Amino acid sequence: MIIVTGATGALGSATVHELLRHLPPSEVGVSVRDTAKAQDLAGLGVRVRQGDFADPDSLAHAFADADRVLVVSGSTLGPEGVALHAAAARAARDAGAERVFYTAHQDTRADSPVPFAVDHAATEAALAELGTPWTSLRNGFYAHTLGWLIAGAVERGELLLPEDGPVSWTAREDLAAGDAVLLAQGPMIDGPTPALTATAAVTFDDVARVLSEVTGTTVRRTVVDDDEWLAEQIAHGTPEPAARLLLGMFHGARAREFDEVDPLLGQLLGREPLTVRAAIEAALAR
Structure with missing residues (x-):
């Protein structure tokens, strides 16, 4: 069992x-x-x-x-x-x-x-x-997080976020499916697995471009100072610990902590993992 x-x-x-x-x-x-x-x-x-x-x-x-x-x-x-x-x-x-x-x-x-x-x-x-x-x-880093981060960007025509780096955003449903394959039938990997990720790592410059393509509205990427962004998140009701955790994601991305990609997840799924474009389309549809 x-x-x-x-x-x-x-x-x-x-x-x-x-x-x-x-x-x-x-x-x-x-x-x-x-x-x-x-x-x-x-x-x-x-x-x-x-x-x-x-x-x-x-x-x-x-x-x-x-x-x-x-x-x-x-x-x-x-x-x-x-x-x-x-x-x-x-x-x-x-x-x-x-x-x-x-x-x-x-x-x-x-x-x-x-x-x-x-x-x-x-x-x-x-x-x-x-x-x-x-x-x-x-x-890999859950792609549904993008939904929180791009909220309001299309309406403003501007994606206002701290400095970032490439992230291999990965759909949670793909991770659940891949994890289930490993649990049920293997391969049995001893210790840490390779990174279970989508096939590409993208920056928020790329996200702004995809947002523009998907919506037909030009969305400009603008870098915001860390402290300014943090204060704005807290002012809009995000608990400070949660806001700082999100800011830590940007710090990690700058240090290229999340840019690794590996084919294992796709091999487990028997198909290509969902793309960032698919994640953005899903977020906009909610």
């Missing part, structure tokens, strides 16, 4: 639905904090059990009979988040899982300028101490 944590979240839920393309429902289970939110999955025949990373006893029950467990990384940052992910991985091992999977990020490394990448590296270090096979899924 394959168990997926965080299955009421966007990536976890999508991964479960993709797994059901490869496996019968009786071979798929989920660990969620609130089982009431997973009744749609229960209705499909998926095993639904309550599990909380902060409660090892609950995870022992949620992970029972698991052959493989996917620990979907949560939103808690810093040492607390690392401790929660490591606890979930240990619980999977203790429950008898033959392999533990973890959703990391393409730029994962201990000396990254991006805080969440450092957290993922610390979790990978904990996985390496499990004494059981593990795979860290180095997922």
Whole structure:
């Protein structure tokens, strides 16, 4: 049985639905904090059990009979988040899982300028101490983030963002599908995977050009000072920690933390991953 944590979240839920393309429902289970939110999955025949990373006893029950467990990384940052992910991985091992999977990020490394990448590296270090096979899924930067960043640009005719660098924006639905293939049938990769990304890395100059082509409205790319952009985000209601996290993305892009591309995701999908143009078209259609 394959168990997926965080299955009421966007990536976890999508991964479960993709797994059901490869496996019968009786071979798929989920660990969620609130089982009431997973009744749609229960209705499909998926095993639904309550599990909380902060409660090892609950995870022992949620992970029972698991052959493989996917620990979907949560939103808690810093040492607390690392401790929660490591606890979930240990619980999977203790429950008898033959392999533990973890959703990391393409730029994962201990000396990254991006805080969440450092957290993922610390979790990978904990996985390496499990004494059981593990795979860290180095997922590319979620392309749906573009929807937040281009909001209002067409109406203004201007894309106002901090200085950036190339990013291999990758559709979350493609990552869910690729992750499901690895979970269900392999190849079984020990340790970190190659970056699971789309085929091209683009800058916001490229994004502005695509926006112009898709909408028929000229959108000019303008670089905004970091502090000015941060203050504007906070003034418009974005919580400061979230705004700073987004600003950190620009810092990472400048340092070329997100420009890696690799063919593995396309090989897993059996097709080309979705493009930035497709992500922008989807964002505009919402």
